[in-house]
Amino acid sequence: MENSSVTSHLLGEPVCYCGQISATRTSWTKNNPSRRFQGCTLYGRLDPCDYFSWIDPPPHPRYKIVINGLLRKSNNNENGKMKTRRLVKLNQIALGCIVLSVLIHKRVI
Secondary structure, eight states: OHHHHHHHHHTTOOBOTTSSBOEEEEEOSSSSTTEEEEEOTTTTSSSOOOOEEESSOOOOHHHHHHHHHHHHHHHHHHHHHHHHHHHHHHHHHHHHHHHHHHHHHTTOO
8 A cells, every 4th residue: 555655645645554635744843843744644543544754854953953942932932921911810800809999998889
């Protein structure tokens, strides 16, 4: 079945060993950041086949360093944004509690 998979890939329709059109995915591992590959569409489910084929050539070592550094910065930035959102919500809750306690103290409510 490997030959049919290779032939299908050459015709522009990559098919895995299951007979399904294979999925194009992107690797975000440390060793292969942003490297595209073809794999079984059933990956992550029951009984996927072992079809796997890189689309892109191996990345240059410097490329890995740059991409991984950018990914770290992006992840740190996203974590910072999440912390900021949490702080804003906590401040809104705290402000609401203060307003409520002032209204209760003045017996407005």
